[in-house]
Amino acid sequence: MSLDIEEVIRIAHLARLGVDESEYPAYARNLSDILSFVEQLNAVDTDGVEPMAHPLEAKQRMRPDRVTEGDQRERFQRIAPKVENGLYLVPKVIE
Amino acid sequence: MHQKKLAELAAALRAGDFTSEELTRAFLERIERYDGQLNSVITLTAEQALQQARAADARIAAGEGGPLTGIPFLHKDIFCTLGVRTSCGSRMLDNFEAPYDATVSARLREAGAVMLGKTNMDEFAMGSSNETSFYGPVRNPWDLERVPGGSSGGSAAAVAARLAPLATGTDTGGSIRQPAALCGITGIKPTYGRVSRYGMIAFASSLDQGGPLASSAEDAAWLLQAMSGFDERDSTSMERPVDPYPEMLDMDLSGLRIGLPREYFGEGLDAGVAAAVEAAVEAFRGLGAEVRDISLPNAALAVPAYYVVAPAECSSNLSRMDGVRFGYRCENPRDLEDLYVRSRGEGFGAEVKRRILIGTYALSAGYYDAYYLKAQQVRRLIRDDFTRAFGEVDLIMGPTSPTTAFRLGEKADDPVTMYLSDIYTIAVNLAGLPGMSIPAGMVDGLPVGLQIIGNYFDEARMLAAAHRYQQVTDWHRRRPPGFE
């Protein structure tokens, strides 16, 4: 499997990841190498094998419905790039 | 002072031979003196460390505290630390002063351990050489032209050079064991679910596990015990008691059965490393263990499966780094799209971008079944191999890494070759098993690591075996020249 530059652009956009145009060919090459390497998996017969999302076969634990977290806005917003009146600011979102 | 093992340090503090403040100053001075060569520490927290040391001295004087009270350690910069920069080796979080403590950070704080600083690492733990860090590469104290391994390279190099007696690390595909091997120290990746992941910045959630790096199995046992245990803030944390690892170091190992996976001794393994590992296995045989060959038929599939699963999870885990609530934000974004694209484009380095792209691709429409689902199926096959093996043996042994430390830049441009340096460690993460690396020889002046893999939650047996070996060998006492 080889990825072309168009495909790299499409994925980079999905991931909202700025990639310099001059780096596209290198990424396309690297990613193609990785995909070719990964494609060894296709040779394996996995019919009927249940996919394993977790190393341990355990079930989700449930938390009691209690409010345990108070207002920590000041602490959290001290590290925020841009806030005003308690709101996080971003460039205008057009709906 | 810096050569003593943990139990000796703790005893000396209790006996009043020296104070934690003095001990802390001694290690801070070593960092001052040597870290210019190694670049193992990103953020030094000297002031805070001295305060913690004085508080520890007060606790010790009052007859309180435990084995780690007053003992200095270095903390991998992937664990959130309240009020202290937690960069994860990335420009993205260069300005991120964590507003909360990771569970592991809080536990070590409560245990009275003294944090000297935060260690360098591959960016977001993605790397096997510590060359992807925003803060520059870490160098191997055994040869400054060589890599320390990664991603916990800063922690491993620092412990090897005795800039701290203990350090924390995280291991997603070998990130504790491989640098431990390349730096000649002891490192443990516990069973998945043993150490809380809360506040440990996620790379690949179903694979990540925190663990200790130390000079010996004995020292590592103490730190592992302090780091382990159920955490209600982590849904994948297991609700089962922690074995008293230090007390179990001398457990009865008679009749111990050790399995050697044929697949770990084949093509690609450096001859010197193979010889050292075989010698170590001989030593275990000499100690009375029964050694037999086993097979892990799907071993070769671990790296390809991992390079689907880990990037898929990381592509999603790193989406929160968007320049809105914390971390790096680009200058003067034109619009929202520009804010995302440039903040992430400028904040992440090349290897992180590669993995985000691969993961995004593997999860995207039309490819999910072929890549992600397939990899998850193969993951089960790999796990089943281990389950069968542990039906026959108690521990599995083999090399940690196919080679000793390689040169800086040697594999930096070839991702796939780099990925293969984790060929023996990755399967353990996919299966969720505990594994460790201990020093087991030298080749051309560079350390070789022996990997020991245990059954689920059987860390105590793994540690006891390593401890027994370290009682009859001295590889773990070797120090890199120039850092005495």
Place this chain on the structure above:
Amino acid sequence: MEWEVVIGLEIHAQLATRSKIFSGASTAYGAPPNTQACAVDLGLPGVLPVLNGEVVRMAAKFGLATHSTVARRSVFARKNYFYPDLPKGYQISQYELPIVHDGYLDIDLDDGSSKRIGITRAHLEEDAGKSLHEDFHGQTGIDLNRAGTPLLEIVSEPDIRSAREAVAYMKKIHALVRYLEICDGNMQEGSFRCDANVSLRPRGQEAFGTRTEIKNINSFRFVERAINYEIERQMDVLEGGGQVVQETRLYDADRDETRSMRTKEEANDYRYFPDPDLLPVELDQAFLDEVAASLPELPDARRARFVEQYGLSHHDAGVLTASREVAAYFEATVEAAGGEGKLSANWVTGELSGVLNKEGMDIGDSPVTPQMLGGLLLRIADGTISGKIAKQVFEAMWKGEGEADSIIEQRGLKQITDSGAIEKIVREVLEANPKQVEQYKGGQEKLLGFFVGQVMKATQGKANPGEVNRIIKRLLAD
């Protein structure tokens, strides 16, 4: 061409928990921005979700109440996309394995018949925050208080055939979630809202037409209007020879129209995969039994019982069981009124609901309690007062003048039932109106009403009307 309308609804019901679905932050509405967004809700590096057990219980209740399968194993997945009100860059939702699936609900149609609407699935997910578009120097403000609020997304089959049916279905779900006490149903605050998928096809055709999705409709009235507008619009497009574009549209209530949301240049690719921070939710029979045992009597069962037990019409029983509060009020009234079911039903659906509507009040806020109303109805039943006088007493109770008995006593409203006393007054009335007596006897029997009126006037309405009638007739027949 005759068109058939095909509608499916996706209803988002905010689950009435105290804390969020994956964090311990409060879900209370209306707090200052970002004061209820904890580290987990903000998606800070390193934080992890832990599931609130109450949301699972609530979803299971809904499943059992809609004849659905409650899955023994369900899985949380990540839906990946970038938006500033989505802090982690993914929403935790359920995708392949939802907690509830394959159920149904019966709705009442206008013609009195009922119709079964299939429920495809109901899954748990977290809500996003809010983007505030007021001007912050040309920027958007983000409030993440709502981020992480638990939602149950209820997806219907495309079984709905008109805007009226859609409203009936939505109201039925609304009543149900409030019966179950799993959602407060507050539509102004966004606790209950829906998206409607609308398409048309030529009648008789099996294949569905191209659909549009109308987003975020938050009132019953708007659902009906938005769907009707969209049906008209699609019909115009199709009959003009055009094609409906599959897209998301927004309903603008001010202009009463739907309009296309700027179409994104790419189709969304959400890259769903199981959330590795969460494990599968596994439920055992004991848990499901326990939830089943905790269910209240559900609207349909209660309605049937009201018809059976109180002899109410199917319609009245439906009105009285449409909300849990009204049904409870009604039953408490019946009890206080000595088992007078029909009388209680008439008063609750008539006088009481009239004044509540007029005042814009909920039944729970009524100053006339079921015990007070029941006390009043007892006096009608035992003939102490007439229905007409009862209305006066009810008004007085509403104004806070006390219980029915004391008002009747104080105002001297007790009915005159002594036939001797009534006969005396009737005689006086007849004597005072000889002309009318003449006319009545001459065959104008409708003058009976006039005499009754005069008697009632003389007694200020307190005479027992039946007795008055009887006596007048007897005396005039002499």
